[in-house]
Amino acid sequence: MQAAWISEALAASLERHSKEGLSRQLMRLLRQWISDGRLAGDTLLPASRELAASLKVGRNTVLNAYEQLQAEGYLSTRHGAGTYVTGLFRQRQQTPLPARRLPLGLSARGASLFASCGLPQGLSGAFAPGVPEIRQFPHHCWQQLLSRHQRQAAPAMLNYTADGGLPALREVLAEYLQLSRSVRCRPEQILITNGAQQGLELTTRLLADPGDIAWVEEPGYAGTHAAFRGAGLSLLPAPVDAEGLAPQRVTDPRPPRLIYTTPSHQYPSGVVMSLSRRLALLQHAEQAQAWIIEDDYDSEFRYRSQPLPALQGMAPDERVIYIGTFSKVMYPGLRIGYLVVPDALIDAFRSANARLYREGQYPVQAALADFIAAGHFARHVRRMRELYRERQQVLRQALADSAAEQLALSPGEAGMHLVAGLPPGLQEQSLSQAAATQGVWLRPLARHYLATPQQHGLVLGYAGVDQHAIRHGAQVLARLLQEQGKNDEQATTSDQRLPTGTTGTV
Ligand SMILES: Cc1ncc(COP(=O)(O)O)c(C=O)c1O
CATH class of the missing domain: 3.40.640.10 (Type I PLP-dependent aspartate aminotransferase-like (Major domain))
Structure with a gap:
């Protein structure tokens, strides 16, 4: 919190006609705000002279409160730099609050929206679509x-x-x-x-x-x-x-x-x-x-x-x-x-x-x-059109070099992404999860279907991704495709060895 907000908040909380003296009220309020984390460790407090002026109290009222809280360990002074909340309290603030499960109580529309969308994720890097x-x-x-x-x-x-x-x-x-x-x-x-x-x-x-x-x-x-x-x-x-x-x-x-x-x-x-x-x-x-x-x-x-x-x-x-x-x-x-x-x-x-x-x-x-x-807009569009065209080529080439036979790429006459169709049997969801652990986004095409997907694939955004990252992303994808192919082969072989009537999960 900034010093000016602290002064405002204190001014709003002080009770002029209370039996409790103003200095005591200041101490109590600051102690409480530091303890409950509203004032985090290392927060700079307003200078005593300024706080006294904005609260319309004598400067000693503020000084007394500050000195007492210093003695108690809530505040510390740094030479020439003012009065701070003790760094100790940083720890307390950063402890994550226990996750609370609120009863949702959403409308039918709200529930359907939340169930289908979940929490949005920030997008950047290979192959974030639409960026x-x-x-x-x-x-x-x-x-x-x-x-x-x-x-x-x-x-x-x-x-x-x-x-x-x-x-x-x-x-x-x-x-x-x-x-x-x-x-x-x-x-x-x-x-x-x-x-x-x-x-x-x-x-x-x-x-x-x-x-x-x-x-x-x-x-x-x-x-x-x-x-x-x-x-x-x-x-x-x-x-x-x-x-x-x-x-x-x-x-x-x-x-x-x-x-x-x-x-x-x-x-x-x-x-x-x-x-x-x-x-x-x-x-x-x-x-x-x-x-x-x-x-x-x-x-x-x-x-x-x-x-x-x-x-x-x-x-x-x-x-x-x-x-x-x-x-x-x-x-x-x-x-x-x-x-x-x-x-x-x-x-x-x-x-x-x-x-x-x-x-x-x-x-x-x-x-x-x-x-x-x-004309800046038209110029920028022209430059980006050229850049995205080049990046699409780089992506096509990188995939052709490493994973061509497995992927059916969309035509790409326009736009900022390609769809890479996967052969049946390859699991887009597990590819996507494995790639995410390596910092690469592979959005499953299934996300774009309301009903059961008719086609399996990945949406690969390239517009906001530089050539180096495109090539790296393509290598990660190729490696994962290869690994998944091998796993599937092993699974098929072990399936064949299992007696009929048992499932193939080990
Ligand atoms: C098909 C489509 N329509 C609309 C939008 C949303 O655009 P805006 O950022 O203006 O809300 C997007 C964003 O990705 C999009 O892909």
Whole structure:
């Protein structure tokens, strides 16, 4: 705790009219706070003169308390450096509290969300999926823009706002989306959100009721499963084939209210939705009176052909909510994403956004608008596209050199990860666990399935991983594949020796 907070807390706790003298109260409070760990060992206390002034007491009142606590061993002075809580107390604070099992008492939605997601883990290094190369972000230029806008921010930009995001950012974005993604929109249709995930959550709340059917791509993005579960929707897996989400293969006849899709680069398989499939999906949504949620999370990183236009631009009857994010092209901690909503929904979205989440960070949005308008954004995207293309090649080569025959790699025309399909029999979960002990992330493809996985594999993120780490990660994977192959062989041989009717576990 900082000295200023300690003064504030003491001032709030002293009782002026108590029979207990002020110096005694100070001693008691400090003793208690040190004992219960609120004041950790080595915390610097306010200087006696300053504390006396802020408590409006005589300096001797403070000095008496400090001296007594020194005599008792709670405080110590360091020559010329002030009065500290004795280092002894550090130990006590660092002792972990016994794990408490709280009765959960969650709602059905909360329980389903927690059971399916568990605790999130921080991601970095080989092969963390979805993480961009943050080290090569133009931090200097971005910092200059940020500090200029923070310094110059007019009071209105720091107040409560409900515009749906800074108008200047919505304008440059509308232009960018029209040119690069053929999204048809006016700046008014754009709503700046706290990342794509929040946009997804807001859309779900506004357009679906608990119990409604929502189609999710199978395999698909776990963040969507979370948003839909959190809203109490019934999730139906919609199979993905070589042309993308296949509406005709959904066997459940109940019409969906929401259809979530990643047509420009299916997550995680990497499939690009064909034109005929896009038309079929739009028609299906029209018949079912469903909303399509188009998540265009990483379309900037295409390495071969130009991307197909966004579904949103092909939907004449405005059944598409388009979601984008700056997490992949800037950095995830920025937490800026956006929604493009049909005209008829603008007011409802803006109002709910302001009521449920509040808006803010307009100076940061102003810096981002300038970053885009001045061409820094396009330059950074170009550089990263080149870098990620190279890294994908390095990963392909490293796997080809060490483990090629076991893995079927996804096409990788775009994006920041590859899926490495595994032959039947190899256990993705145990590969993943063994790799984690060596500091390598191998995300099992099974995590992306709602139902029983149709394919086994690993999701290998490469965008934020340097070449050295990619090669090292590939070697670890190859070694583990080899070991697992050997174990399986041994298990098969010993199985063959066992009399029928016994199991193969030893
Ligand atoms: C498919 C997909 N959509 C959306 C997001 C979320 O983006 P944001 O960081 O803006 O919430 C991610 C993040 O990994 C993603 O993979």
